[in-house]
Amino acid sequence: MAPYVPGDNLHYGNMKVGYSVDDGQETTYLDPRLPLLQHADLKDKVVLLRVDHNVVKKGKILDQYRIDVTLATMYNIIERGGRPIIMTHIGRPYDKKTKTLTIKQDDSVDAVVAYLQRKLRIKFAVPQFHVTEKEGIHDIDTSINWLIHDLRARKIGGIYLPNTRWFAGEEDKGVNMERFVVQLAGLADVFVNDAFGSWQPHASTYHITKYLPSYAGLCMQAELSHVREVLEPKHPFVAVVAGSKYDTKIGPLTEIYKKVDNLILGGIIYNTFLCAKYNVRMKGVEESDIELAKGLVEQDKLQKKILELPMIVETDTLAGRFEGQFRTINVNDFKEGQEFGYVVDVDPASFETPEVRQVLESAKTIFVNAVMGMMPAFWHGTSKMDEAIDRNTTAQKFFGGGDTLQEFKSLWPGLYQAALDSAKYYLFTGGGTVLKVLEEGDPFGLPTVRALIENGEQYGHSQENGRSSSPTRM
Numbered sequence: 001m002a003p004y005v006p007g008d009n010l011h012y013g014n015m016k017v018g019y020s021v022d023d024g025q026e027t028t029y030l031d032p033r034l035p036l037l038q039h040a041d042l043k044d045k046v047v048l049l050r051v052d053h054n055v056v057k058k059g060k061i062l063d064q065y066r067i068d069v070t071l072a073t074m075y076n077i078i079e080r081g082g083r084p085i086i087m088t089h090i091g092r093p094y095d096k097k098t099k100t101l102t103i104k105q106d107d108s109v110d111a112v113v114a115y116l117q118r119k120l121r122i123k124f125a126v127p128q129f130h131v132t133e134k135e136g137i138h139d140i141d142t143s144i145n146w147l148i149h150d151l152r153a154r155k156i157g158g159i160y161l162p163n164t165r166w167f168a169g170e171e172d173k174g175v176n177m178e179r180f181v182v183q184l185a186g187l188a189d190v191f192v193n194d195a196f197g198s199w200q201p202h203a204s205t206y207h208i209t210k211y212l213p214s215y216a217g218l219c220m221q222a223e224l225s226h227v228r229e230v231l232e233p234k235h236p237f238v239a240v241v242a243g244s245k246y247d248t249k250i251g252p253l254t255e256i257y258k259k260v261d262n263l264i265l266g267g268i269i270y271n272t273f274l275c276a277k278y279n280v281r282m283k284g285v286e287e288s289d290i291e292l293a294k295g296l297v298e299q300d301k302l303q304k305k306i307l308e309l310p311m312i313v314e315t316d317t318l319a320g321r322f323e324g325q326f327r328t329i330n331v332n333d334f335k336e337g338q339e340f341g342y343v344v345d346v347d348p349a350s351f352e353t354p355e356v357r358q359v360l361e362s363a364k365t366i367f368v369n370a371v372m373g374m375m376p377a378f379w380h381g382t383s384k385m386d387e388a389i390d391r392n393t394t395a396q397k398f399f400g401g402g403d404t405l406q407e408f409k410s411l412w413p414g415l416y417q418a419a420l421d422s423a424k425y426y427l428f429t430g431g432g433t434v435l436k437v438l439e440e441g442d443p444f445g446l447p448t449v450r451a452l453i454e455n456g457e458q459y460g461h462s463q464e465n466g467r468s469s470s471p472t473r474m
């Protein structure tokens with residue numbers, strides 16, 4: 001952010017009446033081809049803003065961080081005369097296997113809208129559209145024009161669309177997608193993408209840029225700048241990749257493997273790796289995923305970068321943590337062909353082995369995506385991991401991901417609060433996105449960011465063609 005320089009009319013004699021304080025934002029450098037929100041003409045424009053407010057679980061917000069970091073963009077849009085229509089996805093309501101879309105109130109944007117209304121003291125309207133069973137919403141019908149009329153007339157502060165993944169076209173690649181994108185584009189004059197965490201090229205994150213002048217929001221810009229520190233890490237570099245989103249995270253793993261000095265796996269990703277490596281089977285781990293993990297096992301045979309957490313927790317039921325129904329098993333005792341129940345956590349003792357301690361204590365950069373165990377019952381491994389990582393006071397520590405941040409906050413509230421202000425920590429809104437950047441080797445190669453750059457070139461409003469060709473100061 002450039003310092004505020006008062007104009008002549010703000011000087012009375014020798015007295016200065018306007019001044020700015022340091023906003024604490026460091027100078028950041030972005031690809032000059034990226035069109036920035038600051039350069040968009042927003043006056044009286046309806047602005048379609050895509051955010052990643054995917055923070056709702058069972059209808060409740062667990063950690064509002066992902067919302068808070070987009071407030072600056074909302075403020076910027078409104079302050080410069082823009083009228084916002086906001087949209088986010090929540091959860092994964094489309095089941096790829098059964099090809100059905102389930103709309104549950106628990107995945108609605110209502111909790112987010114209530115939070116924003118409390119925080120900003122402005123009114124948001126949430127339009128309702130016709131829902132087809134198992135297929136979701138097919139059309140944005142023209143009833144929304146009433147709301148847009150009120151938005152332009154400033155009777156409401158903003159419109160918040162229903163969960164983007166409730167629309168049949170969001171994840172589709174054919175006619176449904178085209179129809180949805182055209183309807184979305186028809187609502188607004190300008191598109192702003194502030195959803196760093198939503199890297200998947202869907203209708204509302206990617207295809208929309210074909211139809212509207214598009215810009216990167218302020219949260220997106222900050223995250224793209226910081227991701228360089230993970231891309232060009234100080235070594236030794238340790239990455240922890242865990243959680244449940246095996247389908248979107250296994251791809252990046254083989255590339256990340258090349259960049260790290262050590263890789264620690266947890267969650268379903270670790271289970272799948274163990275099944276492939278030791279030829280054992282665990283409940284809930286798909287055969288097709290085990291096949292995919294074999295490449296990683298082969299890769300590790302020579303380089304041995306994957307640091308095994310030896311003690312893991314097996315349970316008979318996924319319903320909770322019930323005495324007598326879960327136990328610790330040791331990877332070193334595995335025998336080929338063995339079959340286990342659900343493996344749902346890493347035993348905290350795994351973080352006390354000399355090898356794991358040494359790797360975590362000597363690291364200069366640590367990146368953590370996701371949690372070690374199935375939440376909320378099996379939090380013990382994650383808690384110990386957070387503690388072990390914090391013991392390293394010299395490393396740069398990066399945490400990224402919706403659940404990652406939520407659990408960090410609920411397990412270690414004091415540490416989480418300190419991390420927000422610490423130069424040694426940075427919290428990314430998207431963990432999967434950082435993995436994708438590590439895979440691509442370039443933050444501006446993310447499909448959603450590339451789409452903004454291409455849009456800037458198409459409409460001639462990239463920074464290069466616009467205000468500045470020098471690196472941008474935020």
Ligand SMILES: Nc1ncnc2c1ncn2[C@@H]1O[C@H](COP(=O)(O)OP(=O)(O)OP(=O)(O)O)[C@@H](O)[C@H]1O
Nearest residue numbers: 243244245267344373374375401402403404431432
């Ligand atoms: N062993 C396990 N079995 C089942 N679920 C697990 C297991 N380990 C972790 N999980 C679940 O994984 C989820 C977190 O993984 P996920 O990949 O969504 O991470 P994230 O932090 O949200 O990152 P991102 O922002 O990239 O999605 C949690 O809901 C947790 O309960």
Ligand SMILES: O=C(O)[C@H](O)COP(=O)(O)O
Nearest residue numbers: 052054197198200402432
């Ligand atoms: O929570 C996340 O990681 C982001 O919101 C992206 O969600 P997705 O992996 O379901 O696209």
